Ligand SMILES: Nc1ncnc2c1ncn2[C@@H]1O[C@H](COP(=O)(O)OP(=O)(O)OP(=O)(O)O)[C@@H](O)[C@H]1O
């Protein structure tokens with residue numbers, strides 16, 4: 001379903017260039033639940049950003065269900081991403097000036113869903129992540145783990161085919177971690193393809209495949 005071929009990415013700094021991905025090959029099947037692990041700074045977020053069409057690779061090919069999406073123009077790519085991909089960022093990127101519920105509604109607004117329908121679905125999603133009572137709060141009034149759960153609800157807004165989650169360390173306590181992982185396992189059985197970066201090996205067991213990134217490249221662990 002997702003196919004990366006010889007992906008290269010280098011960040012160009014003022015003094016030196018940092019090659020991060022040096023020819024990554026990775027194929028993710030439909031309905032896979034892939035866990036990505038590796039040391040801090042090894043390129044996990046960089047890889048996930050490319051998978052989520054948030055960034056382009058310098059070289060290589062990215063096929064999404066056979067389509068070379070590296071050739072898509074900005075607007076086409078934005079629509080494609082909003083339609084097919086749910087992305088939970090490592091640092092959430094919630095909008096602090098609007099309510100939790102309005103944050104969850106944003107992707108639906110971009111797809112033209114009507115206000116009443118948006119509000120209803122946002123509440124359903126917030127209930128799913130255990131935050132219905134926080135719907136009217138602003139993101140900064142929430143704890144880190146709660147903000148993360150809002151970001152998950154937002155990522156699910158348009159029923160994505162693919163969910164990408166860049167998990168920050170230590171935001172979810174054991175209980176909420178378990179609730180969220182069971183939610184993901186349930187989505188997975190309903191046919192959603194999931195790729196998750198995690199530092200928590202107790203989460204990794206929920207996946208059906210673990211891949212490890214290092215300086216040498218990417219290997220199944
Ligand atoms: N915008 C950028 N400009 C320059 N260098 C960058 C940029 N983003 C990331 N890097 C560098 O690329 C490397 C990989 O970063 P990346 O964020 O992908 O790591 P990571 O595996 O997600 O780490 P962590 O586990 O700490 O989140 C790091 O060395 C980082 O310093």
Ligand SMILES: [Mg+2]
Pocket residue numbers: 044045046090166
């Ligand atoms: Mg990262």
